[in-house]
Amino acid sequence: xxxxxxxxxxxxxxxxxxxxxxxxxxxxxxxxxxxxxxxxxxxxxxxxxxxxxxxxxxxxxxxxxxxxxxxxxxxxxxxxxxxxxxxxxxxxxxxxxxxxxxxxxxxxxxxxxxxxxxxxxxxxxxxxxxxxxxxxxxxxxxxxxxxxxxxxxxx
Numbered sequence: 001x002x003x004x005x006x007x008x009x010x011x012x013x014x015x016x017x018x019x020x021x022x023x024x025x026x027x028x029x030x031x032x033x034x035x036x037x038x039x040x041x042x043x044x045x046x047x048x049x050x051x052x053x054x055x056x057x058x059x060x061x062x063x064x065x066x067x068x069x070x071x072x073x074x075x076x077x078x079x080x081x082x083x084x085x086x087x088x089x090x091x092x093x094x095x096x097x098x099x100x101x102x103x104x105x106x107x108x109x110x111x112x113x114x115x116x117x118x119x120x121x122x123x124x125x126x127x128x129x130x131x132x133x134x135x136x137x138x139x140x141x142x143x144x145x146x147x148x149x150x151x152x153x154x155x
Contacts, residue, residue, distance in 0.1 A: 028056025034107040036060045036099065038090050039117035041072035048114055053081035057112065060103045062088040090117040 030052060040049040041063040053059045053076055061072050061083060069085035076083040084106060088099040103110050 030055040030057035030112075033057045033111040034060070034103060034109060035112035035114065036062070036103050036110050037114040037116055038062050038088065038099075040114070041065075041068035041085075045114070045116040046072055048116065049083070050076060050079075050081070052112065052114075053083055058082040058084075058107055060099070060107070060110075061085040062099055064089045 033056070035049070035052040035057040037045055037049045037052065037059060039045045040059075040061040046061075049059045049061050049072070059076070059082065061069060061076070062085060063069050063072070064087065066087050069087055073083050073085040086099055086102045088095045090096055100110065
């Protein structure tokens with residue numbers, strides 16, 4: 001188990017003990033909900049996926065690389081969280097379709113979509129960004145937005 005995973009598990013255990021000793025019961029505000037989080041195998045996306053799962057949601061994590069998906073899912077499952085994962089490059093229509101189809105097939109639908117994926121093809125001063133780079137940034141976000149349309153059509 002990763003150090004971060006062990007710390008998360010300890011924190012959850014401490015919260016359970018604290019709540020039990022105070023007479024509180026654990027609430028899972030997202031119980032029976034399915035959350036799909038793009039770009040969720042590290043960083044902010046991973047933290048969002050973890051929190052959604054801690055609040056009771058079943059979470060589908062995704063990344064462009066299978067190795068990253070496997071590692072993130074295993075880490076969160078090791079914390080006792082309900083998580084599955086699949087590869088998805090949100091810039092590719094067939095990957096977006098497969099991601100949604102997988103979540104629907106495995107869990108019957110999607111209640112929460114966190115559109116976390118982003119692209120950064122430029123490093124340097126924002127004042128030096130070219131028009132082509134801005135076009136790339138906005139085009140990828142528009143493609144990810146089309147995932148929302150895919151979800152709407154499937155309902």
